[in-house]
Every structure is written in C-alpha cells, then in structure tokens.
Amino acid sequence: MSESSLPGGFVNHVVRVGATVRRPASASTEFVAELLRFLEVHGWGGAPRYLGLDEDGREVLTYLDGHVAWEREQPSAVHSEEGLLLVTRLVREFHDLTAGTELAGSQEVVCHNDLAPKNTVYRSVDGALRPVAFIDWDLAAPGARIHDVAHVCWQYIGLGPRVRDIDDSARRLLLVADAYELADQDDLIPAILWWQDRCWRGIEAAARAGDQAMIGLRAAGAVTEVQAAWQWVLNHRDVLARALR
Ligand SMILES: Nc1ncnc2c1ncn2[C@@H]1O[C@H](COP(=O)(O)OP(=O)(O)O)[C@@H](O)[C@H]1O
Ligand SMILES: [Mg+2]
Known part of the structure; x- marks a missing residue:
C-alpha cells in the first residue's frame, strides 16, 4: 500500500x-x-x-481522521474557550484512568508531556470543530498532574509575547484550573515557567549533542521563541496569578 x-x-x-x-x-x-x-x-x-x-x-x-492544528493560523474554534474546556476534560479523563496504575509507577498519573494544538485532533461535532484526541504520545511518562495542566496552559492559551489581551489569558488560566479541578493552583505558574525553561534547555542541549531534529528546531528559532515565552510569563506572573484561586 x-x-x-x-x-x-x-x-x-x-x-x-x-x-x-x-x-x-x-x-x-x-x-x-x-x-x-x-x-x-x-x-x-x-x-x-x-x-x-x-x-x-x-x-x-x-490514523485518526480530523484536523490536526499544527499550523500557526487556525480556525477560531481551535482557540475557543469551549475547545480549551474540552481539551482540559480529555486530559482529566486520561489522568484519572492512569492514576494509581502500574503505568504511573510511584507518580500521580501518566502525563502526555507534549499536549499542544499541534498534537491534537479536532473533528466537526454538531457542526463545530472540537478536540477529540491527542497524538504523539512518545514523551508520555509517569508524572504529576500539574505538569500536563501547565503544558496545556502554555500551549493552548499561547502564553508568550504574542498575547494581546492578558486579562483574557488570565481568565483562560482559571478556566483550565477550574475545569481540571486542580488542587494546587498556586503552583500552576511556577510549573509553566518550569516547562518553558526545561524545554529550551532540552532543545539546546540535544542540539549541542548533535541531534539533527533538535538542530533543526533550534535553527527554526525554537530556543529563542521559548526563552521569550518564559520571560513573558515571568514578567506577567503577578497579573496571571491574580486570576487564580
Ligand atoms: N494517529 C494519527 N492520526 C492522524 N494523524 C496523525 C497521527 N499521528 C500523527 N499524525 C500526523 O502526523 C504529524 C506528525 O506526527 P507527530 O506524532 O506529531 O510527530 P512529531 O513527533 O514529529 O511531532 C501530525 O502533525 C499529524 O498531522
Ligand atoms: Mg507532534
């Protein structure tokens, strides 16, 4: 074939x-x-x-039929609050399924570790484009719930210098934290910063070690882009945190 x-x-x-x-x-x-x-x-x-x-x-x-949101320009449904809510519910579902299993080992759950629109399949449900599945599970590992939740906030809200309406971003942070029923909301912004820091350092270290895919990502500007996102969240952490409980 x-x-x-x-x-x-x-x-x-x-x-x-x-x-x-x-x-x-x-x-x-x-x-x-x-x-x-x-x-x-x-x-x-x-x-x-x-x-x-x-x-x-x-x-x-x-193969999962549907729309994978990997391009920068996306239909508005991909960035809708409804879409974010449904993504969060999907995350909560697989976390709850894996909690307490051998797969999670000594950790809370199995984390996907790369939740982002580019790894999400959207499908038309009742005439509206909705998230239905995640792909690209190769970074999945035992971990803490908040790690995936923080990654969702970073990637689906797009936390970084492209944010035009910080109040809207702050509201969406609360939406995710509440929809997930996240216990420790105080830890959310530190966890986002932790991811962003870890991400650019990981790409940089692997590129230095000769990993072709990471050399390509770095050449495409991924390291500087993630550093800028980290700096932006750091600069705005108080405004963002004020929305949380
Ligand atoms: N199970 C799947 N169903 C539908 N499309 C898929 C599936 N897995 C991967 N793809 C497509 O292949 C692309 C790359 O796959 P992905 O697993 O995200 O690779 P990478 O690790 O390089 O990011 C995705 O953007 C998506 O378009
Ligand atoms: Mg991918």
Whole structure:
C-alpha cells in the first residue's frame, strides 16, 4: 500500500498507510504501546490505537481522521474557550484512568508531556470543530498532574509575547484550573515557567549533542521563541496569578 508523508511533525517522519500511521520506533515504544493498549481496554477514545510494529520496525497506530492544528493560523474554534474546556476534560479523563496504575509507577498519573494544538485532533461535532484526541504520545511518562495542566496552559492559551489581551489569558488560566479541578493552583505558574525553561534547555542541549531534529528546531528559532515565552510569563506572573484561586 502506498505511503504518504503527514505534515505537522516537528521531530519524527510520520507517514500514513491506509487507515494507519507509521512512526519510527524509539526507546519509549514499549511504554507507549502499553499505555495505548491500556487506554483502549478502558474504552478511552482520545488516543490512537497501537497495532504493533511493521516489517520495517516502525510503530503502527490507527490514523485518526480530523484536523490536526499544527499550523500557526487556525480556525477560531481551535482557540475557543469551549475547545480549551474540552481539551482540559480529555486530559482529566486520561489522568484519572492512569492514576494509581502500574503505568504511573510511584507518580500521580501518566502525563502526555507534549499536549499542544499541534498534537491534537479536532473533528466537526454538531457542526463545530472540537478536540477529540491527542497524538504523539512518545514523551508520555509517569508524572504529576500539574505538569500536563501547565503544558496545556502554555500551549493552548499561547502564553508568550504574542498575547494581546492578558486579562483574557488570565481568565483562560482559571478556566483550565477550574475545569481540571486542580488542587494546587498556586503552583500552576511556577510549573509553566518550569516547562518553558526545561524545554529550551532540552532543545539546546540535544542540539549541542548533535541531534539533527533538535538542530533543526533550534535553527527554526525554537530556543529563542521559548526563552521569550518564559520571560513573558515571568514578567506577567503577578497579573496571571491574580486570576487564580
Ligand atoms: N494517529 C494519527 N492520526 C492522524 N494523524 C496523525 C497521527 N499521528 C500523527 N499524525 C500526523 O502526523 C504529524 C506528525 O506526527 P507527530 O506524532 O506529531 O510527530 P512529531 O513527533 O514529529 O511531532 C501530525 O502533525 C499529524 O498531522
Ligand atoms: Mg507532534
């Protein structure tokens, strides 16, 4: 069957073959396979199904029909409050499913660790584009709930110098924290800063070590962009925190 490259990958070369996608296997393949099987057994529809390895040793996953929001310009529904609310509920669902399981180990839950519009499948539901699933689970690992929640805030609210209406961003932070029923809202902004700092340092270190994908990301401006986002959140942390409980 013929292969077609899928757009929107920032690290891996992902192709579609019929009703499946193929991704390069990695050190995380075994964990991701177990996690996706676990989510399947529990009937959770927010992730692709893991179907095994193909003859070339690549991961085989189900192709999820819909719109993946990887481009900068997006239909307004992607950035709507309703969309943010639904993303948050999806996150809460898979966190609750994995809480207390072997997959989460000694941590609270399994975190996705790269929740962002570019890793979200949106589909038309009752005539409106809505988030229905997350892809790109290869960074998933045991972790703290607040880490994914903070990543959601950073990526889906777009916290950084592009923000035009800081009050609106602050309101959306509260919306996520409340919709998730996050226990420790005081820790949310420090967790966002932690992610942003960790992210640019991670790209920088991997690029220095010769990782081609990270060299590409750095050349495309990812390090300076994330540093600017970190600085912006730091500068505005008081205004943002005031919205939280
Ligand atoms: N299961 C899937 N269903 C539909 N499209 C997918 C699926 N997995 C990946 N894609 C498409 O392939 C692109 C790259 O996949 P992704 O897993 O995000 O790779 P990367 O690790 O490079 O970011 C996505 O932007 C999306 O368009
Ligand atoms: Mg991706």
